[in-house]
Amino acid sequence: MTIANRLESLHHRLPPGVTLLAVSKGQPSQTIEQAYAAGQRRFGESRLQEAEPKIRALRQRCPGLEWHFIGQLQANKVRPVAKAFAWIHSLDRISLAQRLDRIAGDEGRCPQVLLQVKLRPDPNKGGFPPEQLTAHLSTLAHLSHVKLRGLMTMAPLGLELDQLHHLFSDCRQLAQQLRAHLPSAVAMDFNQLSMGMSRDWPQAVGAGSTIVRIGNDIFGPRWPAGAHDLCGDTCT
């Protein structure tokens, strides 16, 4: 199957109103162009170093691309991420939120931001514990440049289908609770749930996801994390 076929089949299976984010990490820019030619405009990347040259290379050739940062956000990368990406799915600390807000103001940007939440123990993943989100909600609601759009979550490996459904439903309920406590101008746009990847998107969509982040099911296997850097080191 071609990339265009896979995109088409996903669009057939996704309910209307669910946004398909094509996760292009580990894929070269030529592959992104193929998806672009098939109509895909929103792409997710998780490593700034890898994403920047691709974003630069495609700026002229593929107008209208919308880049989403989905990887762990480091404090020293906030500025370049805010400059290169329209959306950030992985804001997971209050200090980062304040830093991003200040930098976004400097740079004249208004990033669309999803708060990453950790609903189950998972040593490999970041995320606000839910009680921290509740505690910091008013600080978050008063950021002036960051546009709060909703929650993002990732499931730990090894959950059964019904456990996945529970986890994603918990995320939807938490988003509803938070939304009820936000000032109405902020609450209006706090309406997105970024949940579901290749292995679990049907369960996420069943629980109310509005953005699915899919790599493998569109592009097939990718280079492992750091492969490009490794090649850079050994090929010099």
Ligand SMILES: *Cc1c(COP(=O)(O)O)cnc(C)c1O
């Ligand atoms: C890599 C990644 C995805 C996509 O995973 P696939 O299994 O390729 O669909 C989704 N979300 C995040 C945060 C990722 O890092």
